[in-house]
Amino acid sequence: MSADSFETVNPTPEPLAMGVGLSDPSMAHGRRQMLDMVNRLHNTGVQVDIDLPQIAVIGNQSAGKSSLIESISGITLPRAAGTCTRCPTECRLSRSTSPWKCIVELRYITDKNGQPLGQARTERFGDPVADKSEVEDRIRRAQRAILNPSTSSKSFLGDDNEDDMNELSFSNNYISLQISGPEMADLSFVDLPGLIASVGRDGNERDIEMVKALVTSYISKPSCVVLLTVACETDFENQGAHHLAKQYDPEGKRTVGVLTKPDRIPNGEEENWLPLIRNELEALEHHWFCVKQPSSQELKQGITWAEARAAENDFFSLKAPWCDLSALHQKYLRTTNLIDKLSLILSDLISKRLPEIQIELERSVQKTQSALQKLPKQPSSDAVGEVAGMLAVFVEELNRIVEGVPKADGLIQSIRPAQQEFRHSIFNTAPDFSPLESTDNITPRESLYGDQEDAISIGPTTTFGRTIYVDEVHKCAEDARARELPGNSPFSVQLSFIQEFTTRWEDPAQTLCVAVHATLSEHLKALVTKHFLGYGQGGLEQRMKSAFHPLGNGHWLTTDRILVQERLQRCTAATQALISKLVALEEPGPLTLNNHYLSDYKEKYLTRYRAAREKKTNSEFTSTIQNHRRKSSYASEITEILSHLATMGLRDVKAADLTKLLPTDEMEPALHIMADVRAYFQVAYKRVTDIVPLAIDHELVRGVARGLLPILYNGLGIGGADGVRICREFAQEGSDVAAMREELLNKMERLQVARQELVQVEI
Structure with a gap:
């Protein structure tokens, strides 16, 4: 049946010849609008994402598909021996008041290696055909172009050598025929290659499965x-x-x-x-x-x-x-009955599917938008400005964190437990002086003070290592005395006790530094992840994160002289050196200008040491004096004594002063030594538990952020001659992310175009 034979229809056609398929003028206008809409949706390529109504013609080889399609479409398909259709041929028929024409396009959904493309690629194959007799030849040439993807498609428009071997025996890429004219149908269908029962001379076993998979991809929808x-x-x-x-x-x-x-x-x-x-x-x-x-x-x-x-x-x-x-x-x-039935089936299906398509389209848009949002931020065209901006924001937040943020897991809050542990460790080095002799073996221990930090314990071993009894201090003083008069001892005695605790302060101080470094390192890691995770291929994040590899014992791995790593290491080393110097200042000998504080603590400790000894050696007399105002057997006598002393002119004497009548304690010089040492410990303890955390805060916590931005710029090299190249390398996305982004953007473009088409029809 020649192509132009369809133009020789009688001037007064019979009812079955008044229109081909859905071009029947009796079809309702609204239904025709819906058919046009589906055709336009197919033009957008959204059928890849949304299940659009379509007719797929399938059958075995030589099952009469081509003749059937010619009867529906009014065009002539290529005919030859063996398998004619080697790629899908999509027919999009539309009724138009304009003269008949056929636009032939090549639709590529896979590359030349058969790998799926992110978005279908459409290529116009020659100028529109206005003569029906030329359609068969144009389709034949288009199929050769599809089957030879390595050759420019334009070359097949003028190449008449059909004997050359094709690169492919079959292809998923397809020919799209957009046929319009007064007598055309508003119908879309696709002619699929015939299923192969056996492999021909020029084929192979793979062809059977390939055609089957191709047909399945359509009819499974x-x-x-x-x-x-x-x-x-x-x-x-x-x-x-x-x-x-x-x-x-x-x-x-x-x-x-x-x-x-x-x-x-x-x-x-x-x-x-x-x-x-x-x-x-x-x-x-x-x-x-x-x-x-x-x-x-x-x-x-x-x-x-x-x-x-x-x-x-x-x-x-x-x-x-x-x-x-x-x-x-x-x-x-009869064919006319079949066409009428197909028209009715497709129309009803479209009428049913359009509302569902609208819902599916919106869901697909939302899902695609969500997938795009989950991808890392798309690189800017100004890579230098983008990287510089990210670094500036990073440093700004780091400064805010080291200054302190009001939340429980903030950096300063996280450091505080280590500071308290350091404070307790230093306090536990206090000398445990006992004003009693070692032969007394007093147990259990008695606290003479309510405040833990002001406590003086009487009893056996403490965390200091051992309890130092007054007779031991007395012996040390006597052994050290050279030319000093009796009752006097050289200052070296106090110095030896002071050095015994100050030399133990280095380890707790350095332990605090290591703990602060570890905490700061974790916060920096989290901050780097927050600001640089997923940027490009992760190169910038890796360069930033390479700073955090603790080796222990106060040492850190150096793999590259860049970024926060070197800054953190240098700040830590400077802090450790400063701590050593501060602790070393305490070791040679005591020094304080806080004389009032020292004197006050010495008097307090001396009084309590004396009271402890008096309670032990003269407990009955001391108890009587302390309780003279209470009803006791000696209360009236003590009152009478105080009255007689007042008569003699000693009116300011109080009952407690009567304890001075007791004999002089031979351990009094030792008690003075103990009070000197213990009082100085309080001065030095409070000083070192302030100055060490202050040094760590200044040199390490605040120090790591101080002047960091220029260090990052120089370390990364973004301010140098290669800055543009370096930043572009940082910004470059990984191939997987780039491919995913391209696929999602292509899909979003299809969906948006389809959405615009869909809003033009009333559903």
Whole structure:
């Protein structure tokens, strides 16, 4: 059937020739609008993302698909021996008041290696065709272009050498025919390669599975109407297309069966096919149809579309057993009835699917937007400015953190427990002086003070190492005395006790520094992750994070002289050196200008040491004096003594002063030594527990952020001659992220265009 034969329809056409398929003028305007909308949605390529209604024509090789499509579309498809269709051919028919034309496009959904593309690529193949007789040749050339992806498609527009071997035997890429004209249908369908039963001379086993997978990719979609062609000249059970359609539409709800070539049924076997027409065998919801297309000889003679339909009508009206079918089943015979049914099925499906498509489209847009938001921020065209801005924000937040933020897990709050531990460690080095002799063996220990830090313990070993009894101090003083008068001892005694605790302050101080470093390092890691995670391929984050590799014992790994790593290491080293110096200042000997504080503590300790000894050696007399105001056997006597002393002129004497009548304590010089040392410990303890944390805060905590931004600029080299290149390398996305971003952006573009098309129709 020649292409221009369709133009020779009678001036006054019969009803079946007034329109092809959905171009029937009687179709409601609203329904036609919906059909136009689906065609426009197909043009956007959104069928990759949304299940759009479509008719897919499938069948085995030589099942009569091409003739059937010619009857529906009014165009002539290429014909040759063997398999003609080697790639999908999409027909988008649209009715137009403009003259007939056909636009041929190549649609690429895979690259030349067969790998899926992020977004389908469309290429116009030549100028629009205005003469129907040229369509068959243009389609043949387009198919060669699809099957030879390594060659420019334009070369096939003028190349007439069809004997050259194709690169591919089949392809998922397809030809799109956009045909419009006054007599055209508003219909979309796709002609798929015929399923291969056996491999030909030029094929291979892979072709069988490739064609099957290609057909499956279409018919597996719920909104695909499967137009299943079955040739009556071949045994029904041997036609694989039927089995494949049944696999994906087991209940037969969206399959339309078409029996072709009924004129080639061997005599006497026609009855074998009638159960299908009656829907008694392999029942389908939309039934089985039977059509008869022109023979090869009739095609060569240029039979018209109307003549072909008339011949078909004569065949089914006059040929038994077809003519014997009831009127109920006669409507499942003839191409016109099939076209009407397809029109109705597709229209109803579109009417049902459009509201669902709108919902699915919005969901897909939201899901795609969410996926894009989860990707790392897209690199800026100004990589230097972007990196510089990120560093500035990073340093700004670091400064805020080291200054202190009001939250429980802030840096300063996290450091505080280590500071308290340091304070306790220093306090626990206090000398444990006992004003009693070692032979007294007083147990259990008694606290003479309520305040822990002012406590003087009497008893055995403390965390200092041991309890130092007054007789031991006395012996040390006596042993050290050289030219000093009796009762006097050299200052070296106090100095030896003072050095015994000050030399133990280095380790707790350095332990505090290590603890602060570890805490600061963790906060810096989290901050680097927050600001640089996912940027580019992670190079900038890695350069920043390489700073944090503690080796222990106050040492850190240096792998590169860059960034926070070197800054943190230098600040830590400077802090450790400063701590050593501050502690060393305490070791040579005592020094303080806080004389009042020292004197006050010495008096307090001396008084309490004396009271402890008096309680032990003169407990009855001391107790009597302390309780003279209470009712006791000696209360009146003590009052009388104080009265007599007042008469003698000693009016200011109090009961407690009577203890001075006791004999002089031979341990008094030792008590003075103990009070001197213990008082100085309080002075030095409070000084060192302030100055060491202050030094760590200044040199390490605040120090790591001080002047950091220029260090980062110089360390990264972004301010140098290679700054642009370096920043571009930092900003460059990984191939996986870039590919994902491109795919999502392409998808979003398709969805947005489809959304704009969809809002133009009232659903």
